[in-house]
Amino acid sequence: MQLLKDRIIKDGVVKPGNILKVDSFLNHQMDIAFINELGKEFKRLFADKPINKVLTIEASGIGIACITAQYFNVPVVFAKKAQSVNLDGDMYTTKVESFTHKKVYDVILSSKFLGPEDHVLIIDDFLANGCALLGLIDIVQKSGATIEGAGIVIEKGFQEGGAKIREMGINLKSLAIVEEMSDDSLTFRADEE
Amino acid sequence: MQLLKDRIIKDGVVKPGNILKVDSFLNHQMDIAFINELGKEFKRLFADKPINKVLTIEASGIGIACITAQYFNVPVVFAKKAQSVNLDGDMYTTKVESFTHKKVYDVILSSKFLGPEDHVLIIDDFLANGCALLGLIDIVQKSGATIEGAGIVIEKGFQEGGAKIREMGINLKSLAIVEEMSDDSLTFRADEE
Secondary structure (H helix, E strand, C coil), rough: HHHHHHHHHCCCCECCCCCCCCCCCCCCEHHHHHHHHHHHHHHHHCCCCCCEEEEEEECCCCHHHHHHHHCCCCCCCEEEECCCCCCCCCCEEEEEEEECCCEEEEEEEHHHCCCCCCCEHHHHEEEEHHHHHHHHHHHHHHCCCCCEEEEEEEEECCCHHHHHHHHHHEEEEEEEEEEEEEECCCEEHHHHH | CCHHHHHHHHHHHEEECCCCCCCCCCCCCHHHHHHHHHHHHHHHHHCCCCCCCCEECCCCHHHHHHHHHHHHCCCCEEEECCCCCCCCCCCCEEEEEECCEEEEEEEEHHHCCCCCCCCCEEEEECCCCCCHHHHHHHHHHHHHCCEEEEEEEECCCCCCHHHHHHHHHCCCCCEEEEEEECCCCEEEECCCC
């Protein structure tokens, strides 16, 4: 998606260690008008799927998922990191390793909100090693729901997550795929369509 | 706001210990069409304020803030709980006690995204003892920005947060104020307008 690539070039900050900071428009400060354009693009990419629920994981996926869900006219469900005392009842649980925070989270979703009747679009801001997305896929599989697709804003194509998830047969679409990063620059993979 | 009160009566679950669960439509599963109505109401309540940024705190405030920000045509900034290794540079920090999770969080916001030129509307899903909102107010005050108002979806009027924050002179509007809770029912305060 050219609009996104242009914005990453303009406002993204590349740092040593394959770090791409997009916190001025995507995941700390959020440019809502711009994120609406991402939501429209996700709708275009998954328009033919019978999606009835958008699934994401807290925290930075939630806003993007909510804006995107408007174009599908469906609710959002977000998986939570770690146990909350107010979340009782039956839950799907999985474990997710975060390289950013260097720890393993328990990720939970109330079983009331996902079941065999659901057709799910998973949305998240970043895909790198794939741990968060694999955790969400595990939760959907435990629920018996159907994964109609996964929509990612920025994929680090040089890490293994994307290949691993496409090999599982998941219909994964990333709006921008970073092919290579150096200490201060990056190149994108050409768009599929 | 009658629409919200009706929804709480219909889908909220009251539990012993003053717990009100609205996780089927507000803060775990999110009814996006309904949350758009909340966003429109926040716009109505703060229409005369020169708001240029919506501020919230992760996680459950983010979606509501993003939907609401659409009606103001402004970006969202969300404060983060605990240090992330990808958040470098200057930050505003404060401490917030969570009674739900029974711990004290460090809450941080990059100083790039809030400064003396900003006019802020704070948005969050719940107000009870006020700790999260006081933390956000502290961050705005540290930044030199102006607090134009605080919009809360559900306030527990029998806890001290609302009174404390109104006494500070903050223009606080809650879409529904729960006046009293028993082990299995609740009553609302009458709407102001």
